[in-house]
Structures are given as C-alpha cells and as structure tokens.
Amino acid sequence: MAAVGGGGLPAYALRRLLLAVPVLFGVSVLVFAVLHLAPGDPAAIMLGAQATKEDVQRLHRDLGLDEPLVVQYVTWIGQVARGDLGRSIPLGRAVLPEVLLRFKATLLLTAGALAIAVVLGLVAGIVSAVKQYSWLDRLSMGVAVTGVSLPVFWTGIMLIIVFALQLRWFPSSGMSSPYDSGVTDVLWHLVLPAVTLGTASAAALARLTRSSVLEIIRQDYVRSARAKGLAERAVIARHVLKNAINPIITVLGVQIGFLLGGAILTETVFSWPGLGSMMVRAIQARDYPLVQGGVLLIATTFVVVNLAVDLLYAIFDPRIRYD
C-alpha cells in the first residue's frame, strides 16, 4: 500500500481516533441535555401527578438537580465512565444491564437488515450498471425508487398482513416462541423485521452502487482492460468493483445509522424486544435515565461504526492521504 503522508495507516488511525473524542464529547453533552431541556421540573415530570412534594424533592437531590449544570454534567459523565447510567424509576432497576440486554436484540436486527441490504443492494446496483438501459436496469431502479419511498413501519405492517396473518409463514411479533428460543426459532422471527428494515437501505444502496459502478465503467483503464481482451466478468470484478467500492463503503456507514434509527420503528411494529421499542416506552413513561442510556449506547456505536468505515476506506483506497 502506497501510504502518502507521514506515519502511514497506524498514525492515521490514531489521529482519526483522537478526532472522535470531541464528537463523543458533543454526543455526551446532547444526551445530558435530554434531561435538562425538558420544560418544567424533570423530577416532577418523572414522578407524575400523584407524587408528593417530598418525593419530588428527594428525586431532585438524588439526580443532583440542585447543583450547577457544569457540576451535574461532570458528575454524570464520571458515573457514565464507571458504567453507571443511573436507575430507571418505573422499572426499579439499574439502566446499564437493561440497555445492554435490549441492545443485543437491536444489534441482531440491524445485522440481519444490513446483510439483506448489502446483498440485494449490491447485486441490483451492479446488474443495473452493467446492463444499463436494459429492462433489468429499469426494473431494478424502479423497484429501488419505490423502496426508498416506502415507510418502514408500513412495509412491516403489510408484511405482517400477508406473511404472518394470511399465509402464516412467519410469526407476526416477538423474538422467540414461548417454549423455544433456539437459533432457528430466533432466525425465523428475524425474517420479517430484517426484510422490513433492510428493504429501504437495499434500495438506497442499489441506486448508489449503480451510479458508482457506471462512473468507473466509463474510465479509460476499464476500456483498456476490455481492449486487451479481458473477459467482461474479470473487468467488472478486478477493475470496476475494486474501484467502485469506496463510495459504497461510505454510504454503508450512513446506512448503518439509518438502520439503527429505523430499528426504533421496526421494533415497535414487530414488538421486537430491542432498545428502540424500549426507548419509545421510556419516553412515554418519562423515564429519562433509560432514554439517556439508550441514546448514548446507540450514538456511541454509530461513532465507532463511522470510525471503522473511515479506516476501511483508507485500507481499500491507497490514494487516501493519511496526513
């Protein structure tokens, strides 16, 4: 790899890691603000209308709401660094184990959706570009523009009506059957939610892959490869895809964010026991610590994913300057 700039890839990785620090700081400030932007007294809101004045004052003290904002932030971030995300009042339990348990289900759903999006999106995009202006191209791009316009929560409901209620091929909700939580059973439950969430991403990926591949196909070196008698498949695999992959990787990072956010809707439609559906209930119950824990975990994951995408980008494209 022809690294340009001083230090090569490890130094670039370190610099990129350091750049993530202010972003994580910003994320933490915004998550902290969730509690403090609430109009009125957060302690009174959390405890509801039936709470006594003493209860509200006690929670005020427990949450440290009497302290200046900076002191509250420093205390909170210190607790977060020690793995203490506070306690959920309605659940009466610590937030961290609760969000970690739910996060596993969200990761599984996101991974399933990503796999579907990548396979469908890349294949449709490559075929469209290679067979530009053919009926196959028109069909897959037509399906793609339809896919990006479909609201995930409606796609999910329609899939439930057809494949769960009418055909009875898949379950309509949950992550496992009451008396069976084996891998096959979980995968069986995963199909509809993952297809729902993955469809919109597949459509976006297909459109980008097509334009990215088309741009490379028009390059002189691809024409030269064809002129020297290389088989079309080899030209596409060795010359086109290798060079078209970088913009696709970048969009993949964005799509993972879309999937993590879209998981909130998909989990609600399918009663999938993930972080998203938990957060919606937490918002309705005004359970701020649980909301903060969930948002912090997902946002941190997204920052790490973007960091990984940037590093992959640098690995795949030797032209990237490391300085």
Next chain:
Amino acid sequence: MTDVVRIFRRSSAALFGLGLVAVMAVLAVLAPWLAPRDPDAIDTARRLAPIFTAGHPLGTDEFGRDLLSRLLFGARISLVVGLTATALAALAGSFCGLLAGFVGRWVDQLIMRAIDTLMAFPYFLLAVAIIAALGPGLVNGMVAVAVVNIPFYGRIVRATVLAVKQTEYVESARALGVSELRLALTHVLRNCLAPVIVAVTLNIGGMITALAGLSFLGLGVQPPTSDWGSMLAASRQYLNVAPHVAALPGIAIFLTVLGFNLLGDGLRDALDPRLR
C-alpha cells in the same frame, strides 16, 4: 432556465412525480370540500366498515370515522408539517452554512463541530431524543425533525460558499468595495439557491416519512387529529379484520413521498447535471 425546463420535461419520471405532488396538494387544499364527512365524526354503528360501503367509499376506522375524509385531512397535516419542517431546516441550515463558510476561522470550526455532533447520531434516533426532551406533540415533532436536518443544509451551503468565495467575480466585487454582508447576501447566497432547492425537494419526502414515523410511535401528531402516521398506529389492532385501515394511510404516505423523490431526482438532474 429554458435548458432546465427542457431537461426536466424530458424525464417522464420527474413529470410523474410533479403530477403526484400536484394531485396531493390539490386534494389537501380542497379537503374541506372534497371530504364526504366530518373526519372526526364518530359512528359506532359502522365500525371498521370495508371499502365501497354506502356513504363511506374507503370504509371506516375503529370509531366508525370516514376513512376518505380522514385521509384527505391527513394530507393537509402531512404536507403542511412536512413543508414547514423542511423550510425551518433549510433556513437554519443555510444560515449556519453561510456563516461558517463566509466568516471562516473559529466560527467555521464551532459550527462544523456542532454539525459533526448532530451527525454522530443516527437520523431518526436524534429526532426521538429531542422529542424525549421536549415532550410529544405536533410542533415538537416538527422542531425535532427540522433540527436533525440542519447539518444536511449546513454542509451543502458551506461547500458552495467556499467554492463561490474563490471565484473572480466575488474577488472583483470585494475589490470594488462591496461590503462583506452584501457580498454574502447577494453573490454568494444566490449561488447557493440551486443546490438548496434540489436539497429541499429531495428532503421533503424524508421529512414527511420521519414525521409520520414519530406520529406512528405516538410521539408526533396526537389523536384524534387526522394524521396518516397515527392512523397507521391505531390500525395495528385490527389487521386481521380490517387490513384496509392499515393499507390506505401507508399508500397515501408512499405516493406523496414517491412524488417528492421523483420530483427531486428530476430537479437535481435539470439544475445540476454534474450530480446525475
């Protein structure tokens, strides 16, 4: 300008998109005259009536309310809320982008780091987090979705400003003594118009979907207001007996979003051929 119209008119998909958007807009404006009934009028004797029921062409919901009327009034909410949120995001984002690109130095650094932070959140999650702070509701939903989209416009406008700042005519105007403020508001802002128009058209569909999503979760528009997202949420209880109650609001969202997406693609191709 004639070139733009010519390229746009050549695309049948773009014209179809424009047609869809125009039809939705007309239906929304004429909703009070087109709706056969009061969208909130309850008729418990006719709960979950199927499509083509006498007096209810698209059937009724779980309270016996006329679905066609609710869909027509829902179009008003979706379009007004979607367009307002997009306008808010475009104005705030463009202002930030203009300030960052034109002033530069620490102002640029500050705005761009704030934008980086907003972009560190998955799009829909940030909207949900803002709702968590402000509380559910139509206005808060609109603010949440608008804030989430500020970085999109901020980055587009900043990039355009940085490119325009280097051009010779801006340098000449500066040399002639034109004030920085006037430079920003005339030459620079005018050049940002085309990319912002394209971005707005491409963005409205996503805004409408996001706002319908918030209402679906019970965090946006609240019942009994006729809104496509909350209509979908309520329909989930009756999927077995009345699937049309779920299908119709989704089709309405899909057609509106498809219209804006096709229109946006067409405008992008016409206004900025480099982006094709």
